[in-house]
Amino acid sequence: MAAIDTSPSTSASLLLRASEGDGQAWHRIVQLYAPLVYKWCRRYGLGPEDAADASQETFAALSQRIGTFDPSVSGATFRGWLRTVTHNKVMDLYRIRQTGDARGGTANVAALADLDAGDPTLGEVGSSGSGAPDRSDRKEVLRRALAILRPRFEQQTWTAFWRTTVDGCSPEDVADELGISRWSVYKARSRVLHRLRSELEGLERF
Known part of the structure; x- marks a missing residue:
């Protein structure tokens, strides 16, 4: 999504x-x-x-x-x-x-x-x-x-990011939870992280 x-x-x-x-x-x-x-x-x-x-x-x-x-x-x-x-x-x-x-x-x-x-x-x-x-x-x-x-971000994208990055859940479990592919979970997480890094470039280090 x-x-x-x-x-x-x-x-x-x-x-x-x-x-x-x-x-x-x-x-x-x-x-x-x-x-x-x-x-x-x-x-x-x-x-x-x-x-x-x-x-x-x-x-x-x-x-x-x-x-x-x-x-x-x-x-x-x-x-x-x-x-x-x-x-x-x-x-x-x-x-x-x-x-x-x-x-x-x-x-x-x-x-x-x-x-x-x-x-x-x-x-x-x-x-x-x-x-x-x-x-x-x-x-x-x-x-x-x-x-x-x-x-x-739409709810599904944010949930995939949050569950894998903050809650520490595996992409496989989150994919099952949301009814989407593992690739979609990776893509959602990457999208949010990329935006966060872009916004905070020069302000905070990752």
Whole structure:
């Protein structure tokens, strides 16, 4: 059964389209990463309102600089780069607050400057990392990406992908379950995975 695809492009990645000024691609990137940026801001010790402000400033800066990120650079990851931008915006906020409240202000900024190196809950800035926090962040992004992609595929195609890739069922069992050929199961899974990789090229590695 054919997949339903309503996006303007299936070949160019979200990163490429956003860097070329595609508003829809930019909106999807914000959808994917805004909850993660907010979570990082909260981990830095910001309250809900300040975290929301810092998140907004992060994406404002990102919208101006997204074309400068080069995923081909060895060791570069979009998430690591985004985390660095977030860290800088949080530090900017703390510096601004020093003017109104000097008590502990300098110490707070100094602590934040070293936080990424010493806090295992944030992982290493600029690196794909191999720790649990980084894997957890990646899973969050993938879950949101799949939720965005889901409406673009017919039920049978999506079920074949989900049952084999996420649930770990064999293609043979899924073929019997859906009443289709094993080849159709492979084809459905490949179609969804190809679309996911195309969308997230330069953002997440597979």
